[in-house]
Amino acid sequence: MAAVKVLTVGAGAVGAYFTGRLAAAGRAEVAVVVRSDYEAVKKRGFEIRSEAGDFRFAPAGVYRSAAEYPEEADYVFLTAKALPELDSAGLIAPAIRSPRTAIVLIQNGIGIEEPVAEAFPRNELLSSIAYIGATRIAPGVVQQKGAHQLTFGRYGGGDSAAGRRLAELFAGVPGVQAGFVSDIACYRWRKLLWNLPFNPVSVLGGGLTTAEMCDGGPVETLCRELMEEVRSVAAACGVELAESLIPENLEFTRNFPPYKTSMLVDYEAGRPLETEAILGNVCRLAELRNVPAPRMQACYALLTALTRKR
Amino acid sequence: MAAVKVLTVGAGAVGAYFTGRLAAAGRAEVAVVVRSDYEAVKKRGFEIRSEAGDFRFAPAGVYRSAAEYPEEADYVFLTAKALPELDSAGLIAPAIRSPRTAIVLIQNGIGIEEPVAEAFPRNELLSSIAYIGATRIAPGVVQQKGAHQLTFGRYGGGDSAAGRRLAELFAGVPGVQAGFVSDIACYRWRKLLWNLPFNPVSVLGGGLTTAEMCDGGPVETLCRELMEEVRSVAAACGVELAESLIPENLEFTRNFPPYKTSMLVDYEAGRPLETEAILGNVCRLAELRNVPAPRMQACYALLTALTRKR
Numbered sequence: 359m360a361a362v363k364v365l366t367v368g369a370g371a372v373g374a375y376f377t378g379r380l381a382a383a384g385r386a387e388v389a390v391v392v393r394s395d396y397e398a399v400k401k402r403g404f405e406i407r408s409e410a411g412d413f414r415f416a417p418a419g420v421y422r423s424a425a426e427y428p429e430e431a432d433y434v435f436l437t438a439k440a441l442p443e444l445d446s447a448g449l450i451a452p453a454i455r456s457p458r459t460a461i462v463l464i465q466n467g468i469g470i471e472e473p474v475a476e477a478f479p480r481n482e483l484l485s486s487i488a489y490i491g492a493t494r495i496a497p498g499v500v501q502q503k504g505a506h507q508l509t510f511g512r513y514g515g516g517d518s519a520a521g522r523r524l525a526e527l528f529a530g531v532p533g534v535q536a537g538f539v540s541d542i543a544c545y546r547w548r549k550l551l552w553n554l555p556f557n558p559v560s561v562l563g564g565g566l567t568t569a570e571m572c573d574g575g576p577v578e579t580l581c582r583e584l585m586e587e588v589r590s591v592a593a594a595c596g597v598e599l600a601e602s603l604i605p606e607n608l609e610f611t612r613n614f615p616p617y618k619t620s621m622l623v624d625y626e627a628g629r630p631l632e633t634e635a636i637l638g639n640v641c642r643l644a645e646l647r648n649v650p651a652p653r654m655q656a657c658y659a660l661l662t663a664l665t666r667k668r
Numbered sequence: 669m670a671a672v673k674v675l676t677v678g679a680g681a682v683g684a685y686f687t688g689r690l691a692a693a694g695r696a697e698v699a700v701v702v703r704s705d706y707e708a709v710k711k712r713g714f715e716i717r718s719e720a721g722d723f724r725f726a727p728a729g730v731y732r733s734a735a736e737y738p739e740e741a742d743y744v745f746l747t748a749k750a751l752p753e754l755d756s757a758g759l760i761a762p763a764i765r766s767p768r769t770a771i772v773l774i775q776n777g778i779g780i781e782e783p784v785a786e787a788f789p790r791n792e793l794l795s796s797i798a799y800i801g802a803t804r805i806a807p808g809v810v811q812q813k814g815a816h817q818l819t820f821g822r823y824g825g826g827d828s829a830a831g832r833r834l835a836e837l838f839a840g841v842p843g844v845q846a847g848f849v850s851d852i853a854c855y856r857w858r859k860l861l862w863n864l865p866f867n868p869v870s871v872l873g874g875g876l877t878t879a880e881m882c883d884g885g886p887v888e889t890l891c892r893e894l895m896e897e898v899r900s901v902a903a904a905c906g907v908e909l910a911e912s913l914i915p916e917n918l919e920f921t922r923n924f925p926p927y928k929t930s931m932l933v934d935y936e937a938g939r940p941l942e943t944e945a946i947l948g949n950v951c952r953l954a955e956l957r958n959v960p961a962p963r964m965q966a967c968y969a970l971l972t973a974l975t976r977k978r
Contacts (some may be wrong), residue, residue, distance in 0.1 A: 403870075414847050563977065564973060564974035564975075564978060575969075576972060579965075580966050580969040583962065583966075652893065652962040653963065653965075655890070658886065659873075659885075660872045662875050663873035663874060664873055665874075
């Protein structure tokens with residue numbers, strides 16, 4: 359059997375970790391498209407420091423653009439941040455040369471698949487949700503801590519040959535818990551239940567850690583109410599999130615060592631925020647479906663103004 | 669007739685302007701209690717640069733504390749900012765030596781009179797609302813621009829001999845439009861209709877000017893919705909604010925030259941904010957009366973966290 363070919367586009371910490379694990383385990387030939395760290399990765403590959411075991415990831419090819427990739431990939435991963443100024447379909451387009459290439463999105467938020475689904479209607483599209491603490495600490499150097507979970511499923515739900523095959527590829531790979539699910543939308547909303555409150559509030563509150571947001575005071579109340587709004591919008595979109603998820607999320611966050619949300623880290627570093635994927639698209643869904651979401655809309659307006667002012 | 673005696677406690681820009689106008693017009697003997705600018709005011713009095721005519725205000729006495737005031741005042745003005753850490757009743761207490769002294773509060777917000785009313789149940793309490801652009805630009809130097817309007821009325825509503833007499837004192841004084849009203853609560857809520865949205869949003873949005881908040885986008889929507897929440901809370905408290913006040917306030921603000929709200933100016937200068945008077949007390953009234961005010965509560969939680977973090 360010929361090697362499975364993977365191209366990882368926008369290989370930041372998360373993309374390099376998961377597809378690097380596949381490569382290191384000999385499960386796939388993984389090439390990468392990287393921009394800012396091109397020189398370092400071309401020269402030395404990725405060095406990945408992981409609680410589940412350090413490893414080196416020497417990509418089968420390192421490119422500046424998907425157009426340079428000479429093969430026909432089985433899987434094209436898109437693991438760049440979900441930002442409006444980023445044309446996700448355009449980034450991968452040159453590498454989508456046949457309907458047999460499956461596309462895998464590892465991104466946060468809601469409504470991030472649509473542009474890709476529209477651009478490549480003949481390709482299988484796998485949407486995935488990662489729970490991982492992975493940070494790029496230097497060019498080509500990634501630090502991973504805590505969870506390393508990747509859950510994927512067919513965009514729109516249901517079975518997927520490409521999805522099942524991907525689960526098989528990941529099966530038994532050390533340092534990765536991967537799985538195929540038939541209802542990925544549910545997982546996406548469930549992650550949003552955490553991301554939507556904590557990410558914006560950490561920034562708007564002047565740089566709050568998770569502990570400072572779960573202090574039993576008005577900010578925690580706000581986070582809880584934002585979660586309730588997420589539940590209502592999800593329900594209007596046909597995704598039922600159990601009510602118990604709200605206290606569970608708060609409890610979990612309260613008991614976890616305090617940390618800065620990824621949005622706060624991005625904000626403090628002056629990088630663009632995933633405001634649209636995590637907040638804006640959800641606000642638009644709420645409006646479209648006539649679901650009251652006043653706190654969410656307020657945070658969206660404030661966060662947009664704040665980042666524009668910066 | 670003996671001269672009317674006024675003591676102005678916490679004589680910042682607003683207090684110095686209005687009571688200084690009384691003194692300069694020879695309508696009253698005005699002494700002041702000042703803290704940070706004591707030396708400058710003691711030496712040179714106030715220099716007031718005003719669009720309605722510059723003037724000097726040489727107080728009849730300059731004190732560090734109300735206890736030093738040797739007289740029995742007809743009016744004690746309290747014109748310090750409404751801050752929780754400021755014991756407003758305690759500040760004026762030593763100068764309230766008889767029931768014939770009327771107390772005049774010039775402060776923003778809601779719920780600011782209660783502590784004073786409770787502390788001095790036998791004294792007439794006049795609550796007042798100022799529309800004035802007055803800034804302390806140097807020790808003892810005040811710059812005034814734009815409006816110079818002072819509206820006062822009996823706390824709790826109704827007629828007041830002390831109030832009518834104060835209106836007579838101000839009558840014809842250049843650079844002051846002052847008037848007694850029997851429903852001051854209505855005026856207070858009407859000013860809050862502007863203050864509650866624009867002050868917090870200007871800070872939370874990262875330093876927005878009035879023009880940036882009235883740009884027709886989501887921030888303006890948020891401000892309009894916050895005004896609607898204020899209207900609902902006011903109505904539950906027995907104060908009807910006409911619905912037309914909302915578009916009128918937005919229109920007025922949009923057409924005014926852009927400026928920074930007082931809360932934003934205070935925030936940028938690292939000074940404490942009137943969060944409780946303008947936002948917190950209103951949120952508590954909303955809860956008490958079961959009026960939904962989700963955006964207000966969200967802004968209150970965020971603003972409190974933000975200023976605590978600072």
